[in-house]
Amino acid sequence: MLDFSAFQGPNAGYIVDLYERYRQDPASVDVETQAFFENWSEQSPVKSAEADQSAHVVESLRVEGPACSTVGVGRVTAAARLARFIRQRGHLAANVDPLGIQPPQDPGLELGSHGLETGDLEILPASVVGGPLAAESQNALEAIGKLRRVYSGSIGYEDEHIQIAEERYWLRDAAESGRFFQNIDNAARIDLLERLSEVETFERYLHRTFLGAKRFSIEGTDMLLPILDEIIHNAAVSGTREVVMGMAHRGRLNVLAHVLGKPYSRILREFEDAERNQEASVSGKGSYGWTGDVKYHLGGRRAYKESGVAEMPLTLIPNPSHLEFVNPVAEGHARAAQERRNLRGAPAQDENASLPILIHGDAAFPGQGIVPETLNLSRLPGYRTGGTIHIIVNNQIGFTTTSGDARSTLYASDLAKGFEIPIVHINADDPEACIAAARMAHAYREKFRKDFLIDLIGYRRYGHNEGDEPRYTQPRMYELIDQHPTVREIWAKTLEKQGVVTRDQADALVKGVQDALQAARLAPREAKDDEGPVILRQARPPAPETGVAEERLTEYNAELLKRPARFSPNMKLEEILERRRVALTKPASIEWAHAEALAFASILADGIPVRLVGQDSERGTFGQRNLVLHDVKTGGRFVPLQSISPARASFAVYNSPLSENAALGFEYGYSVHATDTLVLWEAQFGDFANSAQVIIDQFLVAGAAKWRQYPSLVLLLPHAYEGQGPEHSSARPERFLQLAANDNLRIVNCTTPAQYFHVLRRQAALLQTDPRPLIVFTPKGLLRHPKARSSVSELSAPSFQPVIDDATAREKADQITRLILCTGHVYVDLMGSEEFKNASRVAVGRVEQLYPFPDEELRAVIAGYPNLQDIVWLQEEPCNMGAWMFIAPRIRELVGWQGEFIYSGRPEAASTAEGSLMRHLAEQKRIIHNALTATPDLPAKKPEATGSNGNGKGADPVATSSVSDRKLKPTHAG
DSSP states (O other): OOOOTTOOTHHHHHHHHHHHHHHHOGGGSOHHHHHHHHTOOOOSOOOSHHHHHHHHHHHHHHHHOHHHHTTHHHHHHHHHHHHHHHHHHGGGGOOOOTTOOOOOOOGGGSSGGGTOOHHHHHHSOGGGTOSTTGGGOSSHHHHHHHHHHHHTSSEEEEOTTOOOHHHHHHHHHHHHHOGGGTTOOHHHHHHHHHHHHHHHHHHHHHHHHTTTOOOOOOTTOTTHHHHHHHHHHHHHHTTOOEEEEEEOSTTHHHHHHHTSOOOHHHHHHHHHTHHHHHHHHHHTTTOTTOOOOOGGGOOEEEEEOOTTSOOEEEEEOOOOSSGGGHHHHHHHHHHHHHEEOSSSBSOEEOTTSEEEEEEEETTHHHHOTHHHHHHHGGGSTTTOOSOOEEEEEEOSEETTEEHHHHOSSSSTTGGGGGGTOOEEEEETTOHHHHHHHHHHHHHHHHHHOOOEEEEEEOOOSSOTTSSSOGGGTOHHHHHHHHHOOOHHHHHHHHHHHHTSSOHHHHHHHHHHHHHHHHHHHHSOOOGGGOOOOOOSOSSOOOOOOOOOOHHHHHHHHHHHTOOOTTOOOOHHHHHHHHTHHHHTTSTTOBOHHHHHHHHHHHHHHTTOOEEEEETTTTTOTTSOOOOSEEOTTTOOEEOGGGTOTTOOSBEEEEEOOSOSHHHHHHHHHHHHHOTTSEEEEEOSSGGGGGGGHHIIIIIITTHHHHHOOOOOOEEEEEOOOSSSOGGGTOOOHHHHHHHOOTTOOEEEOOSSHHHHHHHHHHHHHTTTTSOOOEEEEEOSGGGSOTTSOBOHHHHHSSSOOSEEOOHHHHTTGGGOOEEEEEOTTHHHHHHTSHHHHTOTTEEEEEEOEEESOOHHHHHHHHHTOTTOOEEEEEEEEETTSTTHHHHHHHHHHHOOSOOEEEEEEEOOOSSSSOSOHHHHHHHHHHHHHHHHHOOSSSOOOOOOOOSOOSSSSSSOTTTTOOOOOOEEOOOOOO
């Protein structure tokens, strides 16, 4: 037998045509071709499935004789092209919609589009189709029929967007071999019926018992639960140590009950106790900040155990109504579960340690930007989790919006194609197809460590939340749904026909679930069913000592400056870093990034891991950090903090993608799981945190009150008014202060590197005993400012100072009549002004910690000046922004005297800052002048503005806008 394996695709048809002509008349081909065929002998073995297909086609045509050879290259090519079209586009004809609504079909799937007729395929061998199906078929017609049943059956496969050939071949072999449909025996079929009975009966019981109550039913896509069962089982068998799930609210109650094992009694109590809980909330008795959340937002955790498999935790992450925002949170949680952080160097990652599963909505998946942001994380070094299994619970409708109004793509899943994620569309009414897809998804993830997406296409039996009427907006769809049997009913009848179960046995399964639910509802309430309020903090714990001995700091400093042999850093950068070698021996020579590096080194030496991630965080947005060095000759990287000998824990630093929402959500999830780790997220500019407001509002500041989640995530937000315009000035401190309550946050605005050093060490020290998120308004212009440097003695001082008094003024305290309070960068501007140097009766206090409000420390500062006449709050931000609205009532309550309280800052504004450096400087000069000279009866005169209005008829109207400084008289405390 001749070996044709060197010829593939259409080439195989061409060579067989030449060969047949040569056999009939050697003179009909050129001399070189004659010589080739005369000397043709056994060649190398088949090298690929495609080459093997070509060889079988050619050899089959040869041995069939002249009748078959008349088909020629054109028919071979057409048949091969048809097979390719079916593999690539067969999903367009797939029966994946239980309601029978088909998408537009591709004419390329028809014989006529390829110039073929049935008779052509009958005389072609099955090998023209290739793959596992060819070996089981008599001819190409039979093989094409089988191929259609695979690719246009209850599963539609999409893999042509996968660029790596090995993955495509694996996916196609998996589909065509049918191996994931095997081993679904009768026992497994009965188990599946039992699970579907639990899912459906649970939903129906809730519907009848609590009519009109929101529950976001899974009915119509019930197979989600068996799919999860199958994935979780396979994960446990493969040695996965944790499964982390994120989902929106549809189906959450059912997942909590049947996957996470939340008792029926607890869920039913949550329905029954809604009014009682409301009354308790209104009464305010013992709430202490605990609010809880609605039942379909809650998470859960369960220890999964089956015979012969090690116990494996299952975690369902709580999620607010912002549907897809849980996605990066779950990914961060899973990444934290995969890493070991107890050794020096980078964390060691085992991608099999956890499996993330994300359950999406069909309207939310293409509609919410957090989805592509999260998908983009999937293969980035700082974020990858070894593959996520995505499941779209596809109701074919979003609230009342149909797909034509909700997305610009054919499928809800099309977004995933850009990230080369394999996609299978499944009919939610075909249980065996759903189980096969679940097995395929897990097997692909195990082999390639990449994401996989299951588009579970079903329907929604009731309205969006069981309280609205879907027939107002989708009458024809719901006419079909009303007449459509449930998947449990379909599956029960299938098993009855197969003789696997009887009708009575199927009905008994339903009754068993009904009885269990009724018993749970009537059972006496147990104490553990009542989750009492959580007390966030009854008393503020003492501040930990965070100072580090000078000799230890000197040791860390020397370690940070070591380089590997023959490592060649950028010489200009090396000169900058070398200045740090002597900085500890000189007064006021430690800059911000230097203090940060020393803080990280000391924290690692204490055995606490550190993870720093953000936009350009390796170098630092302002070129200040340089934690990762690059060899100018080889391009190699070196991270000193991963090599220092005193370290007893891992250090990780990554540049994030240009994302805030997903990036911050990921770090939140990581921090929730890795409670032993100092996790920091840095924005390129503090203003950019605006893009992550949902993560901040719904997770970071409220997670403890809603879900008992206690992250210690640190947000580093560059903030200061330096004339860079509205989007490069403010990190919006007013927003964080508005969100601060029940000691849920720590918010600081430090003025010295030493203070930053201490606040990082304090956060690390409190990880286990008093976890809270920390918001740090970091500087820009002060990073290297000579007036904002520290000495080593300040790093060795005992601890962070929430309020810093004016040491110079304290020496003449009885002469001080005005106390200016401020926070952050404006302090340096104030101290550098000529006016301040001549203000002999003024003291300046720095409020370094804005929340928890340092009332005791501030009271002590105020009490130290017995002859005060007034207090001024100085800030850079407009009056309706910054700390003024937050701090004014607290200071008025704090001081029990009849002096004056004056505001000095920018007037109220819609935008955060001026877009002109000239205007910025004029305003900065004005607010400092007012802080020093404003009187209670007459606000200080504003400095004359410079410039014109463009017409040569006067000063700039913006610069001269007249807004009186606020003057408020404090009331007596108490």
